[in-house]
Amino acid sequence: MTTFRVKEIWRYPVKSMQGERLEETVLGKGGIPFDRGWALRDATDTITSAKKIAALLHCKARYLEGTNAGTVPHVEITLPDGSAVRSDDGDVHARLTKALGEDVTLWPLQPAEDSEHYRTKVKPSSPEELEAGLREMFAVEPGEPLPDLAAIPPALLAEVSEYASPRGTYFDLYPVNVLTEASLRHFEKLTPESTLDVRRFRPNFLLEDDEELSALAEFDxxxxxxxxxxxxxxVDIECMRCVMTTRAQEAPGLAPLPRDSNIMRTLVRETGHNLSVYANVAKPGVVKVGDEVKV
Known part of the structure; x- marks a missing residue:
């Protein structure tokens, strides 16, 4: 029987920016502590991401120990030009706006009760506009199907139809994302001309195996x-992939990843848009790199 182990643990201090690797974490009901603890809101005061502002992936973020921004620690963000700005700097919003070319503000996580903070302020005015927006988000070309949104539990789908993220979080859907190297190997065979990297898929946990498998193992x-x-x-559902997997990533100090639309064409054709799985935490506890995975 194949043995899986935790190879990498990832936390993303700012939604859609480059993350940081951890050697261990105390996994709680809300996932990895302080994962997506910060996010940007756009000119409409709606939480945004690299689905709409691609340059977010050119920024890196890390937490500053011993600081307190209320619900989370403060962060230091390395901008695309290599300069750094802290979340408690007076000019942080202006510098992010200049670096990203979009009018944005940086926000720490807010209480779930603050519905207006999470509400999507501009909504599609027709079914046609809704479909066009979904096709842009998922990088779906004419003639290609949209992902199967019916796989999302109805209550959660209703929540993210009204709000930019589940209230009280900056997650897209679930608190935990799990990806296996077996899936990456499988996908590399399907798209050998692409430059693949775990950073394209932004999991919380990357799992290695002892058999060099090439299969969508976590789907099972x-x-x-x-x-x-x-x-x-x-483990609840397979993770539906969006345009972010195709974005270029050129953050300071990291190997660049080119823009690559072929990744989405392959996802649509071969895996039904999906790669990795979403999960909720059933039992909190400590997780370390090297820990065995038990199914």
């Missing part, structure tokens, strides 16, 4: 529990 775990160290996850 949907509807099951998996143990990571002392924690347990309820």
């Amino acid at each position: 775990w949907t509807g099951k529990k998996i143990g990571l160290g002392a924690a347990e996850l309820d």
Whole structure:
């Protein structure tokens, strides 16, 4: 039987910016502590991401120990030109706006009760406009199907139809994302001309195996529990992939990844848009790099 282990643990201090690797974490009901603890809002005061502002992926963020921004620590952001700005700097909004070419403000996580903070301020005015927006978000070309949104639990789908993220979080849908190297190997065979990297898929946990598998291994775990160290996850659905997987990434100090629309063409054709799985935390606990995964 194949043995899977935790190879990498990832946390993303600012939604859609480059993340930071951890050696261990205390996984809680809300996922990895302070994951997506900050996000940007656009000129309409709606939470935004690299789905709309691609340059976010050219920025890096890290937490500043010993600081307090209320719900989360402060962050330091390295901008595309290599300069740095802190979330508690007086000119942080202006510098981010200049670096990204969009009018933005930086926000720490707000209480779930603050519905207006999370509400999407500008909504499609017709079914046709809604479909056009979804096609842009998922980088779907004419003639290609949209992902199967019916896979999302109805209550959660209703939540993210009204709000930019589930209230009280800056996640797209779920608090935890799990990806196996087996899936990356499989996908590399499907698109050998592409430059693949775990950073394109932004998981919380990257899992290695002892057999050099080439398969969408984690898809078989949907509807099951998996143990990571002392924690347990309820694996719920496959992760629907969007335009972010195709974006260029050129953050300071990191190997550049080119823009590559072929990644989405392959996802649509071969995996039904999906790669990796979403999960909720069933049992909190410590997870370390090297921990065995139990299905």
